[in-house]
Amino acid sequence: MGEQVTFAIAAIGAVGFGIGIVFFKDAFRAAVSLIGTLLSVALLFIVLMAPFVAALQVIVYAGAIVVLFLFVIAYLGVRDEAPGRDRLDAMQAVGWIALLGIAAFGVIAVLGSTIGPGVPAPTNTDVGSPAAIGHAFLSDHIIAFEGTSLILLVAAVGAVILAKRAVQLEGGR
């Protein structure tokens, strides 16, 4: 019962704040709605017995990534979207077809799936602990682990190069 109530709260929060991300005109408000969605999703992770991923979701996503967004929004200032019509207006119908197609496919897949309440829930709740995740990362998924460090290195170097180019364009060093 408690699990269902928590799921309902988190799901409503995630979808509600998600609608805010898509429909708020103001970039700042959209970024703050993203925090709401991320916290709701972290709550879902706790319901799914993944406390370590939930903690990282709050620390890395809501803590670091959204703050980066807010810094850039504050740096660029509040500005409205450029006036004028969308150059891709003619393609809008194709986009809607794709969206509705994915939705229809998802409904069919969910209705036709055999994974549901009929499958017995596993009783081992240790899969979400930091120890289990660390063990899995360093034994079976060591290449993914090294890959993530490489991705972060490339991202950091790329950010520095982009920022340096931007400063050079303005005549700085």
Next chain:
Amino acid sequence: MTVPMSAYLVLSIVLLGLGMLGVMRRRNPLLLLLSIELMLNAGNILLIGFSRQWDDPAGQIFALVVMVVAAAEVVIGLGLVVAVFRSRMNLDVDEMSSMKG
């Protein structure tokens, strides 16, 4: 697991659709990146849900890797946004059709 897996599937589809809608109708690259984060989170819900369903930590590993990729993507994306803003002073993805620096 008293909440059926199909509930998580439906929630994930809804969030993915919202993110797609955002990518389609937004023209500010910052808001495009926010919508992409929404879609990545929809995927993460599924990965964690299936990890719970089959009692296997691999799904959580995937979710963590997705988080790292999202962080890297945001860093590069925001770097590009700032660079474009400094050289063009205009934020509209439709205007950014040239690769020239």
